[in-house]
Amino acid sequence: MLFFKNRLLLGIRYFILWLLYFAFARCIFLAFYYTKTIELGFLTVLKTFWYGLKLDISFTGYLALIPFLLLAVSVYIPKKSIGFILKSYTFIVLAVINLFMLVDVILYKSWGVRIDSTLLNYINTPKIMLASISLNLLIGGILVWLAISGLTIYFFNKHLTKALNNLHKGAFWEVPVFLLLFGSLVLPIRGGIQTIPINQSNVYFSNRMFANHAAVNFIWNFANALTHKTENSNPYKSFDTEIAKKIINKTRNQLLTGNDSILTTEKPNIILIIWESLSAKAVGVLGGEPGVTDNLNALAKEGILFTNFYGNGDRTDKGLIAILSGYYPQPTHSIIKTPNKAGSLPMLTKEVKNLGYNTSFYYGGDTNFGNMNAYLRSGEIDYIVDGSIFDKDDWNSKWGAHDHILLEHFMKDLSAPSLKEPFFKVGLTLTSHEPYEFPGSYKFGKNSEENLYKSAQAYTDKAIGKFIEDAKKQPWWKNTLIVIMADHGHPLPKHEGYFNGAKKFQIPMVWAGGALKQTGITVDNYSSQIDFSYTLMHLLKGNSAKFTFGKHIFNNSDQQYVHYIFNKGFGTLSKNGSFIYDYVSNKPVIEKGNFQPLDSLGKAISQEAYQDFLDR
Numbered sequence: 001m002l003f004f005k006n007r008l009l010l011g012i013r014y015f016i017l018w019l020l021y022f023a024f025a026r027c028i029f030l031a032f033y034y035t036k037t038i039e040l041g042f043l044t045v046l047k048t049f050w051y052g053l054k055l056d057i058s059f060t061g062y063l064a065l066i067p068f069l070l071l072a073v074s075v076y077i078p079k080k081s082i083g084f085i086l087k088s089y090t091f092i093v094l095a096v097i098n099l100f101m102l103v104d105v106i107l108y109k110s111w112g113v114r115i116d117s118t119l120l121n122y123i124n125t126p127k128i129m130l131a132s133i134s135l136n137l138l139i140g141g142i143l144v145w146l147a148i149s150g151l152t153i154y155f156f157n158k159h160l161t162k163a164l165n166n167l168h169k170g171a172f173w174e175v176p177v178f179l180l181l182f183g184s185l186v187l188p189i190r191g192g193i194q195t196i197p198i199n200q201s202n203v204y205f206s207n208r209m210f211a212n213h214a215a216v217n218f219i220w221n222f223a224n225a226l227t228h229k230t231e232n233s234n235p236y237k238s239f240d241t242e243i244a245k246k247i248i249n250k251t252r253n254q255l256l257t258g259n260d261s262i263l264t265t266e267k268p269n270i271i272l273i274i275w276e277s278l279s280a281k282a283v284g285v286l287g288g289e290p291g292v293t294d295n296l297n298a299l300a301k302e303g304i305l306f307t308n309f310y311g312n313g314d315r316t317d318k319g320l321i322a323i324l325s326g327y328y329p330q331p332t333h334s335i336i337k338t339p340n341k342a343g344s345l346p347m348l349t350k351e352v353k354n355l356g357y358n359t360s361f362y363y364g365g366d367t368n369f370g371n372m373n374a375y376l377r378s379g380e381i382d383y384i385v386d387g388s389i390f391d392k393d394d395w396n397s398k399w400g401a402h403d404h405i406l407l408e409h410f411m412k413d414l415s416a417p418s419l420k421e422p423f424f425k426v427g428l429t430l431t432s433h434e435p436y437e438f439p440g441s442y443k444f445g446k447n448s449e450e451n452l453y454k455s456a457q458a459y460t461d462k463a464i465g466k467f468i469e470d471a472k473k474q475p476w477w478k479n480t481l482i483v484i485m486a487d488h489g490h491p492l493p494k495h496e497g498y499f500n501g502a503k504k505f506q507i508p509m510v511w512a513g514g515a516l517k518q519t520g521i522t523v524d525n526y527s528s529q530i531d532f533s534y535t536l537m538h539l540l541k542g543n544s545a546k547f548t549f550g551k552h553i554f555n556n557s558d559q560q561y562v563h564y565i566f567n568k569g570f571g572t573l574s575k576n577g578s579f580i581y582d583y584v585s586n587k588p589v590i591e592k593g594n595f596q597p598l599d600s601l602g603k604a605i606s607q608e609a610y611q612d613f614l615d616r
Contacts (some may be wrong), residue, residue: 004273006166007071007174012066012179013163014086015060017156021094022217023049024152025101029214032105036210044262051203054191058198060222061188068185068554079167086164090156099217102145106137107516108493110434111314112499113567116214116225118243118332131459137435149416186469199224203458204585209498212585225332235313236331236583236610238603251597258320258552260539261517262304267355267540269480269516270424271414271471273464274323278486280309280506281493282457289493291443294452295465296484296510303512303519304481310562310573311488314500316428317370318586319487322529324348324379324426326547327607329565331583336513339374343615346546348381348533350423353412355542357424362410363391365400365430386411396437400413403431403438404463411470412568416519421476428487429464430454453492468512478514485509485529498580498589499568502573502577526560526574527553549609561598562607 014197026049030037039047050412066089101545104115111118169439191198239247278293279288285297285305311324317336318329325345327335336342345464360383367373367386376384387400394405410427413419442455464484471477486507494504509532512519527535534550537543544550551560562573569589571580577593579602588599 004420006163007074008166008181009180010160010163011064011068011071012180013092013159015064018060018063019053019056019155021152022052023058025218026214027050027104027533028101028148029108029218029361033108033210037214040206040208040211044208044211047205047215051205052217053214054198054201054202055220056388057188057217058191059217059220059223061185064185065182066176068182071181072175074167075174075178077409079164079416082162082167082431087157090160091153094152094156096418098149098152099145100219100222102141102148105221106141111532111567112491112504113153114213114218114221116221116567118225118567119222120226134161136293137211137314146214171183190590193397200584201586209500209589232614233503234607234611234614236603236606238607239600241608243393244607247600248608251559251561251601252551254557255551255555258535258555259536259589260554262511262554263481263515263539264517265479265515267357269422269476269512270352270423271356271480271482271513272323272331273467273484274319274426274428274481275460275486275508276429276455276486277465277483277490278432278460279490279492279504280455280508281490281503283452283508286506286508289454292457293461293508294458295461295468296508297464299468299484299512301520302512303510303516306509306511306523306527307522307524308447308526308562309507310526310564311501311507312505312529312564313485314488314566316507317372320372320375320428321345323485323487323532326530327551328530328549328563328605330610330613331570331606332566333613334370335613335616337371339371339378341373341613342371343378344616345378346533348536349379350424350535351383351537351542351546352424352540353380353382355369355422355540357422358420359505360423360426361385362406362427363387363400364395364403364406365428367402375507377572385413392597396431399430400434401430402463403429403460404432404466407467409465411467414471414474414476419476421479429460431461431463445550446594450492450494453490471513480513481511481515482513483509483511483532486530500571501572502562502564502578502582505564505571523554525553525556527551527565528560528562549605561601563602565606565609570597570602571607572605574598 014534030045036612067086068087070082100115107115111280120547141424149494175276180250200216200221204212209337255277282288282292283296284293285300286307313319313329317334320338321327322329323345327345353359359381361376361381362385365387367376390401390405394401396402436452438459440459443458444451444454446452489505489507491504531550531553534544534547535553539550558575568584569582571578577595577596577598579588579598581602582589
C-alpha cells in the first residue's frame with residue numbers, strides 16, 4: 001500500500017509542478033508588459049491567476065497523459081527506466097513550451113492576442129519571419145530561452161528525482177487503478193462534466209482585454225487553435241445566409257455611386273504607393289504626431305486628404321488583398337497563403353489591363369514571403385521588381401532594399417524613354433517595418449521603440465518626398481494620379497483604450513498628381529482599403545462590379561461605414577457610432593453612439609466575408 005501511495009504522490013506532484021510552471025509563465029508575461037499590468041491593479045492581476053487556473057489545469061491534463069500511463073506500467077518496470085523516460089519526456093516538452101512562451105510574449109506586442117495557429121502561416125519562411133526581430137533581440141531571446149529552460153528543467157528534475165527515489169514495483173491491482181486515473185484525466189482536460197468543454201471564454205472575466213489575455217494559457221490557446229481549424233465551417237455565422245446578405249445590401253446598395261468628377265481624364269496614369277506600417281497616429285495632418293511625415297503633410301494640402309480612412313487588417317498580406325482585390329482579410333487565416341483561393345480573387349491589376357494599362361509592381365524585399373509572388377502573378381502584372389535585383393549592400397539586415405533605393409529605381413523606370421502610357425504602377429515600401437534599420441540619422445533617436453518607429457517613418461517620408469519631387473518634373477505628371485496609403489495601421493505611436501480599437505486601424509490616404517480636377521480638399525467619408533479598387537474602377541468606367549465588398553468612397557451619405565478584422569474579432573465604424581466585437585468572449589468590447597445598426601452589419605459582413613473565403 002505504501003508503494004501505491006508513493007506512486008500516487010508522484011502523479012499528484014507531477015500535476016502540481018506543471019501548474020506552478022504555468023503560474024511562472026504568467027508572471028513572465030505580466031512582468032514583460034508591466035506598464036499594462038500596473039494599470040490593472042493588484043486584485044485584477046490576482047484574478048488572472050485564479051481564472052487562468054482553469055486552462056492551466058486543462059493543459060496540464062494533456063501533459064500528464066503519458067506520465068500517468070507510465071505510472072500504470074511502473075508496477076512492472078524498474079524505477080530507473082521509468083525515471084529516464086519520464087524525465088526525457090518532461091525536459092523535451094519543457095524546452096519546447098518555453099520556446100512557445102517566449103514567442104508568445106514577443107508577438108503579443110504586435111498582434112495583441114496570445115499565440116495561435118496564425119504563427120503557422122509564416123513558419124515555412126523562418127528567415128523572413130524573423131525579419132521583424134533585431135539580431136540583439138534574437139540572440140537575447142535564445143539566451144533567455146536557454147536560461148529559462150535550464151532553470152525549469154532543474155526545478156522539475158529536483159522534485160521528480162525526490163519522488164522517483166520512493167518509487168518501487170507494486171502489486172497487480174495497482175495497474176487498473178492507475179489506468180482509471182489515466183482515463184479520469186479527461187475531466188480536467190475538458191474542464192469538468194458540463195456539456196460544453198472548457199474554452200477561452202471560461203477565463204475571460206474583465207472588461208480590460210489585457211487582463212483576459214493574461215489569464216489565457218498560451219500553449220493551450222495554440223494547441224486549441226491547431227485542433228479546431230474551421231476549414232469547412234463558419235465560426236462567425238450569426239444569421240441565415242439570406243438575412244446576412246440583406247443586412248449588408250440594405251446599407252451597401254446606397255453607397256455604390258458617388259462623385260465621379262474627380263479626375264481630368266478617364267484614363268490617367270496611376271501610381272499607387274503602399275507605405276509600410278504608417279499609422280494615422282504618426283501623421284500630423286490627421287492630428288497625429290507632428291514632424292514625422294512632413295512631406296506627406298505638405299502633399300495632402302496639394303491634393304485630396306481622406307480623414308476617416310482605415311486599414312481592413314493588421315498585416316501586409318492582409319492589406320494587399322484589401323487594396324488590390326477589394327477583399328476582407330480573415331481573422332485567423334490569410335487567403336494570400338492559399339494560392340488556389342487567392343488566384344480566384346478579382347484583382348485591380350487585371351481590371352486595368354482590360355482598360356489598356358501597362359502594369360508593374362515594385363518591392364525591395366522577397367516576394368516569396370507569404371506567397372505574395374503567387375498572388376501577384378495571378379494578377380497578370382506585366383513587370384515585377386523585387387529585392388533580388390538590388391545589391392545586398394543596399395539592403396537593411398532583414399527585409400530588403402532600403403526605401404530610397406527602391407524608389408530611385410522606381411523613378412528610373414518611370415523616366416525611361418520606353419515608358420508606355422497609360423500605366424498602373426504599384427510600389428510597396430518596407431523600411432518602416434521592424435527592426436527599423438536604415439542609413440542616415442534617426443530623426444527621433446533610438447532610445448525607445450516608439451522613437452525608432454517614428455524615425456523610420458520620417459526616413460520613408462523623406463524618400464517618398466524625393467520621389468514626388470522628381471515625379472513633378474516628368475512629362476507624364478499632368479496626366480497622372482498618385483495614391484499613397486498605408487498597408488495597415490500599427491500599435492505605435494501608443495494610443496489610449498482598447499488595443500484593437502479604431503485608432504490602431506486608422507491610416508492615411510492621400511491622392512495627388514496633375515490628373516486631379518480638385519485639389520486642396522478633404523474627404524471625411526468613412527472608407528477603407530477594400531473600397532479603393534471599387535472606387536477607382538468606377539472612376540475609370542471599368543468593371544467595378546467584380547469588387548463585391550467595396551463601395552464608392554466619394555459617396556457622401558451618412559451611411560458610409562468601415563469594417564476591419566483582427567484576430568478573433570472585428571470593428572465596424574460609421575459617422576454615428578462604433579461597434580467592436582470579440583469572438584472569444586462572444587461579447588462586444590466597445591459600443592459607442594448609435595451602434596445598434598453596426599452590430600448586425602458587422603456580424604453579417606464577418607459571416608459573409610469568411611463564407612466567401614471558405615467557398616473559394
